Amino acid sequence: MTEAQRRSPRDRYRAQVRxxxxxxxxxxxxxxxxxxxxLNAIAKQxxxxxxxxxxxxxxxxxxxxxxxxxxxxxxxxxxxxxFDAGADLAGLAHAIRDWARADPQRYFLIYGTPVPGxxxxxxxxxxxxxxxVVLLAASEAPVTGKPATPFDDRFANRRxxxxxxxxxxxxxxxxxxxxxxLHGVLSLELAGHFTGMEFDPELLxxxxxxxxxxx
Amino acid sequence: MTEAQRRSPRDRYRAQVRxxxxxxxxxxxxxxxxxxxxLNAIAKQxxxxxxxxxxxxxxxxxxxxxxxxxxxxxxxxxxxxxFDAGADLAGLAHAIRDWARADPQRYFLIYGTPVPGxxxxxxxxxxxxxxxVVLLAASEAPVTGKPATPFDDRFANRRxxxxxxxxxxxxxxxxxxxxxxLHGVLSLELAGHFTGMEFDPELLxxxxxxxxxxx
DNA sequence: AGATCCGGTTAGAAGCTATCACCTTCCTTA
DNA sequence: TAAGGAAGGTGATAGCTTCTAACCGGATCT
Numbered sequence: 193m194t195e196a197q198r199r200s201p202r203d204r205y206r207a208q209v210r211x212x213x214x215x216x217x218x219x220x221x222x223x224x225x226x227x228x229x230x231l232n233a234i235a236k237q238x239x240x241x242x243x244x245x246x247x248x249x250x251x252x253x254x255x256x257x258x259x260x261x262x263x264x265x266x267x268x269x270x271x272x273x274x275f276d277a278g279a280d281l282a283g284l285a286h287a288i289r290d291w292a293r294a295d296p297q298r299y300f301l302i303y304g305t306p307v308p309g310x311x312x313x314x315x316x317x318x319x320x321x322x323x324x325v326v327l328l329a330a331s332e333a334p335v336t337g338k339p340a341t342p343f344d345d346r347f348a349n350r351r352x353x354x355x356x357x358x359x360x361x362x363x364x365x366x367x368x369x370x371x372x373x374l375h376g377v378l379s380l381e382l383a384g385h386f387t388g389m390e391f392d393p394e395l396l397x398x399x400x401x402x403x404x405x406x407x
Numbered sequence: 408m409t410e411a412q413r414r415s416p417r418d419r420y421r422a423q424v425r426x427x428x429x430x431x432x433x434x435x436x437x438x439x440x441x442x443x444x445x446l447n448a449i450a451k452q453x454x455x456x457x458x459x460x461x462x463x464x465x466x467x468x469x470x471x472x473x474x475x476x477x478x479x480x481x482x483x484x485x486x487x488x489x490f491d492a493g494a495d496l497a498g499l500a501h502a503i504r505d506w507a508r509a510d511p512q513r514y515f516l517i518y519g520t521p522v523p524g525x526x527x528x529x530x531x532x533x534x535x536x537x538x539x540v541v542l543l544a545a546s547e548a549p550v551t552g553k554p555a556t557p558f559d560d561r562f563a564n565r566r567x568x569x570x571x572x573x574x575x576x577x578x579x580x581x582x583x584x585x586x587x588x589l590h591g592v593l594s595l596e597l598a599g600h601f602t603g604m605e606f607d608p609e610l611l612x613x614x615x616x617x618x619x620x621x622x
Numbered sequence: 623a624g625a626t627c628c629g630g631t632t633a634g635a636a637g638c639t640a641t642c643a644c645c646t647t648c649c650t651t652a
Numbered sequence: 653t654a655a656g657g658a659a660g661g662t663g664a665t666a667g668c669t670t671c672t673a674a675c676c677g678g679a680t681c682t
Contacts, residue, residue: 202648202659209660225522227442232638243640244661252639297523304520306598307440308512317603343614349605368604368611369618376591383521388532389583390564396583399558403618417628417679424629447669458671459630467670 210248210258212238217259221297226256257313263301264319267291268326275326282401284330285374289397296382303375324367328359331367334405338362366404373400425463425473427453432474436512441471472528478516479534482506483541490541497616499545500589504612511597518590539582543574546582549620553577581619588615 216234231252235245249255267288274287292299328351340362347361347368377400380386381393431449446467450460464470482503489502507514543566555577562576562583592615595601596608 200649206659223523225520227522230638231640240660241662243642243663246640247660297520300520303595303598303600305440305512305515307442308438320600341614343610343617346610347606351604364604364606365611365614368606369615372591372595372611372615373588374591375595376587376589379594380518380587380590383518385518385535389566389579391562391579391583395558395561396580396587399556399580400584400587402558415680421628445669446671455629456631458632458673461671462629 206248209238213245213248213255214259214262217255218295218298221259221301222295225297226301229256231255257316260301260312261316261319263298264316266298267302268319268322271323271326275330279330281330281334281370281404282398284327285370285397285401288374289378289394292378292382299378299382303379325354327367327371328353328363331363331370335360335362335366341365369404370401373397373404376400421463424453428460428463428470429474429477432470433510433513436474436516437510440512441516444471446470472531475516475527476531476534478513479531481513482517483534483537486538486541490545494545496545496549496585496619497613499542500585500612500616503589504593504609507593507597514593514597518594540569542582542586543568543578546578546585550575550577550581556580584619585616588612588619591615 213234216237217229220229220233229252231245231249232242235242238245249258270287270291271284274284277283279287344360344362344365347365348358349361349364351359351364353359374397377393377397386393428449431452432444435444435448444467446460446464447457450457453460464473485502485506486499489499492498494502559576559580562580563573564576564579566574566579568574589612592608592612601608
């Protein structure tokens, strides 16, 4: 909305068409995956013919990059919103899981198979950093007062908190551990690797996070 | 080798051409990813023109399925070999990590972004089951004598050991936990999501498995 | 030796990305 | 207000892809 109302009518129209293109792209991705995404098909769905779409996105890669950016943005907003609402790490995990399950291919656009040679533009890596900041902030509380493990020292790095103080190794380790455990369960669940086994993935996730909290 | 030496010369020729096709396919996948895999390009590299390749694989999907099968087979053999050599779970983890790092796209062919609507043929899911059997066997030792956690009961299922006895919930939970923690660290590492952070992914993996062992 | 099967060929349909040249319509500027 | 440029849309086209169809020659089997 904020993007659509500023500047000239032409700009608003342009923004809306771009949004419609992305909307149809998401539908194709959700049902058929990224490799099957066809600019031609999207153009026809919008009632315009082929090359017109290149007025809005320079090429297929640029459209996909825009989708990745939007996915990251939505992901970061979800994490941020849950944190601001007072959620702890378990709360964040469930918010992220709900977001991912709503559109698995959107999650895999961020954390799925990487394309060899592709490097995300800097504004996207900046969003990834936003998420890390929240994860680190949410990891402060559960770590305080715990004795340091032999591994923690190796995780001290140059990252600083918002006030400029360095992030302790234990906090970084806790945040990364949360991240990898969540992704480990979630990605295998979304990819269907648990089908046939009879346990509830949510229960497994809870167990993994429970152990993280009591370690 | 065993596939190439049996039956008639024609069969041997056929098996070898199929192997050469897959060889070139792997090279394309490793450097450009699955979506860029081109049957036409492979045919030209082999000195034959386009459609000839369809004598060996009915279509693109069948070739990719064959690659997935080979990847799973290699993965299962790696796990099995490490276990038979006496490796514990940590040893299995490092064997798997080495195997995955040797060709990340091969790992992602198994555990990467799923294609909506694709279901692996039964012989492939059977290989996946082989891996699970080894993981369960390797999880027997570290679990024995540990007090049951509140989560363990929910993981009891109909799976049986080779001698027919049921797998305890604690063992299944341990095996799945190992699997998800390893995959969580490994897939994010291979996808490059740790670049910029200054810790060693191997150290993170060790920490995760260390906690698993002491929980 | 004759029939069959198998692996290769070229031609071609249908689809894709992407570029080009052209046309119209809107918006801005003198 | 008239002129001119910018933006959006078009069809044509190049070049790539998967995959089918028709055909041909040689190896294999009966």
